[in-house]
Amino acid sequence: MMNVWLRFIVGVVLGATSLSMAAKLPPLPVWNDLDKTRIKEGEMVVGMALLTAAGPKKEDDTPEREQEVEVIIEAVDAKPSLDLHKRLEENSNISGVHLEHYFGKKPEGYLVDPQQILSMQERIDFKYALDLHMEESELPIYVYLFDAAQKVPEGYLPQKVYDTVFKENKDPIVIVYYYIGAPERSDFLLAGGVSDRVPEWQVKELLWNAAHKAREKSDVFDQLDGFVGQLSMRLFWVEEILREMIVESVTSIVGQQSPSNSKTDKLVGMLDSAAEVEVPPLVYWVAGGVLLVGIAGVWFLRRKLYFPECPSPCRIGGEVGAKSGGVLSYRNRHKPPSMQREQLGKDFF
């Protein structure tokens, strides 16, 4: 009995709810009379326009679609080229985005060639050469490649690039602007650490030698290879100078800081002073002695020997001479000079 009542109540509630929701929905579409007639006569099938391609077309469909497809092209500002490695003209100035590519940040490798002047194989070979240099040297070479007649703005010369890009670098480095095919235009900078104490003439000589070595080759890549090879060899001596300067500076600092009153320091100082004072005069004395001996030897060998005047009476009318010495005979093999000597003293006439 309870179940019957419960079912009844639920039915009433659901009926009331559906009625209230139906009152809120929009009205359902209604067939007009013309369509009803055509459906009944079989001229029109319900859903044919949706389910088949041969559905009836409305006359006004085409103009509406054309209006939707219409595109309005408006003028916009020119955007920078996406080609990062676009090569500049041979005699152009490095400018615009290329300045950013060259000098925007500290280079990741030792070769900076954003224009891709070198071919892929050449770049690999050249990087290998630079890596070889770095295995043997503590002085890195950063090579910036430009074309023969290209110009770098004054604001991007090596010194300024070093001040901006490598400012956090404390060790000495070498920056080279190399112009492919024109090694004599190369620009060179040795900067960082105590490198400013390297004589300028030595740096110029180094650059001149490298450019001279490059000019010996005809191929541009060979020129570059020769240039860097020579540079690497010559930098060895620069490194030696830098090491000496570092040692000197460290020694002077230690000398200033440490007191020099210990016995060991005194002994070392005495030896140093003795070496500085005594050795050069000793060398001078030895050299002077050798020179004197040499001069005396030359004089002894080249001296002229004179005979004193000893008047001697003439012999049987001869005006010039002369006295004859003992006669040495070599007729008899078994009669040596010692035996002949015993017979001397006999007058020959």
Place this chain on the structure above:
Amino acid sequence: MHLSAEECPHCGLVLAQLDELYAGFDRTVRRPHDAAGVLRVADRKRVTKWIARAERAFPQLYFCVATCSLSDEQNIRSYGFWLMNRGEFKDIPESASEDGCVMLLIDVNRKEVCLHVGYLLDAAMNEEESFDALTIGHPYLLESNFMHSIEVMLGGVRKYVKRLRRKARRLAK
């Protein structure tokens, strides 16, 4: 030979007899004087150089190397005496004294060698010492290697001339 004598008191030898004895010999004396023809051109040049060096060291002297081929009647001592007094020496240095001759004479026929000197060296000269100066060339002379023997004998002669100078200076005092 006897000093201050116009002729030898023992045998009566005079220079005129030597002129007759060596009448066929060339009186022009080149240095070296290779009358026997045993030296090659290159050898003569070497001897010439040696002579030039020796004459630079002894400005008063002039040196000569002579070769000859004497007969049995002739003698290397008398020939040397005759050649030195009668010979016309070529290219003698201006500084050289006329009696400053030093002549090494080799007789390739009788196989003898002798050293002759002028009056400038006469007083200091000793027969044995001059003989000793030449003995170093004896082995090469036995093999007829004349150039080598001349080279080594000239070395000995040079040393001997230095010794003569020292001796002459002592005698002069």
